[in-house]
Amino acid sequence: MFYREAGQFHTSYAQDTQLFPLRQDRVGMAITLLAAFALPAVANDYWLSAILIPWLILALVALGQNILMGYAGQLSLGSAGFMAVGAFACYNFILRIDGIPFVLAVLLSGVCAAIIGIVFGLPSLRIRGLYLAVATLASQFFIVWALDKFGWFKNYDTSGVITTQPIIIFGHNFATPAEKYWVVLVIVAVLTLLAKNLARGSVGRAWMAVRDMDVAAEVMGLSLLRTKLQAFAISSFYCGVGGALFAFAYLQTVEPSAFTIDLSFRILFMVIIGGLGTIMGSFLGAAFILLIPVFLNIVFHAAFGHHVDSTLTSALEQVIFGATIIAFLILEPLGLARLWQLTKERLRLWPFSH
């Protein structure tokens, strides 16, 4: 960045371990958050409900996936399944428990997903890497199948689709895109802060220790069982909360097949492109995967909107999207977050090269 740490001295470890040790970073974060809150003033409904809300929600899910894959090093392909658990759990909590506060229902849905995450995390104690990924695939298919098969989850709706209840917090119905955006923003911001605290504290170090060298981690007294299952639980919690928000603030009419393996893969790509083991990468990766197709669509529409067949342009969009992903991975295998970090380091020295 254009600023440096010159003149800011920390005289205690507590000061040195705060979230943003530099004043400029603190101010920058405050401005970003304020801007995010003020955004509905300038953004139209399309941007809010079709781009910003899903971006925030999928970033949260990517963050969950990142906790498991990037921090704890457990390859998993079940994130969409855990989202489905969250979505349907939230629907059922609100349906069956009279007067349950919306936020509590969302958190409980996360807890449900966490419990199921622990169950499907058990194989991680025996197998690792790609084999574990295959084992977690089971959760993906099993959950979607179970939600389809048992009508109870959908309140026996004949169409096989649920319509989510309105979001009511303190008696106020958050119905407009701007209001929904605020609800999502607050939940995502708080959960991101908590994830950051976990990642930079003893819990995150334990996850990374297990990821990097499990024998050494065990020898220093870490329980691999506890650490891995904890990562599965917390990761699934984030996916579950994300799923509940995805259903209530974005889709609104939900069927189990909205949470297929396709979505799991998209979330996996977000994490890999954003940067494994980084909080910011989850947000950047989600933006990349969501926005590039939108951007390409706009560009192609403007360029050949009326002259070329639309199936051709949409195929071309896919091709370019795939090529961009490959290009980025070659350019910076460690992801967008790493790219951002390198840019910061370079700017810090700018205009000198050393």
Place this chain on the structure above:
Amino acid sequence: MNMTMPIQTPQRAFAVGAPILELDSISLRFGGVKALTNISFNVLEHEIRAIIGPNGAGKSSMLNVINGVYVPQEGSIRFQGERLAAMTPTRAARMGIARTFQNIALFRGMSVLDNIMAGRTLHMHANFLEVAFRLPRARREETEAREKAEEIIEFLEIEHIRKTPVARLPYGLKKRVELGRALAAEPRILLLDEPMAGMNVEEKQDMCRFIIDVNDHYGTTIVLIEHDMGVVMDLSDRVVVLDYGKKIGDGTPAEVRANQDVINAYLGVAH
């Protein structure tokens, strides 16, 4: 630190005491391969105990038995006179046994500081909710861990690389960081598996100095495996010699050096 110095200080802050670790008739087999056969020796509190022997003599297996990575088929381990049925790595860690590895086993994605702080796992009691919300206990433990880590960083003279990812460090410094990570647990017994393997003379001297300082400053009992005979003779109070999984010598460096079996094992013998 490339000076010649009397390595063993005559006045030790922590005098060598009673046996802290006793290994009794340990035998370890992998299928038909006898890695260790009927090995007994003890380690006294505050001493530096070396295990030496040719390649494949069973030295690393011995360390792995002590901290529970391998479970021997026969024999028993006593820790402070208390007999232990089966040792597990976690149990060993809880009893205050820390170790370093022959092939560096650092957490490569983490910084030096994080590696050393990770070594304090057993001193961190805050659960994940306390950590997530940074409640007082989590904050206090974090600050304590940082203080302790900084003390070790200063002790090992690695202040300049505190925030460097360990993957970027040269070999000698990695070994030093690994020692630091083991020290962070505040162990009573430190197992060092070839702490000086692959180092140049200067790095070896540094590492020797650190090992003696650890022993002298924290009173940590040290069990180390080493190939360099000069280092072993200068550094250790007592030496166990293994060959083909059997104990062939045990005693002070001078006694071991005079032992005919040891000479045969090391120099070969005419048939």
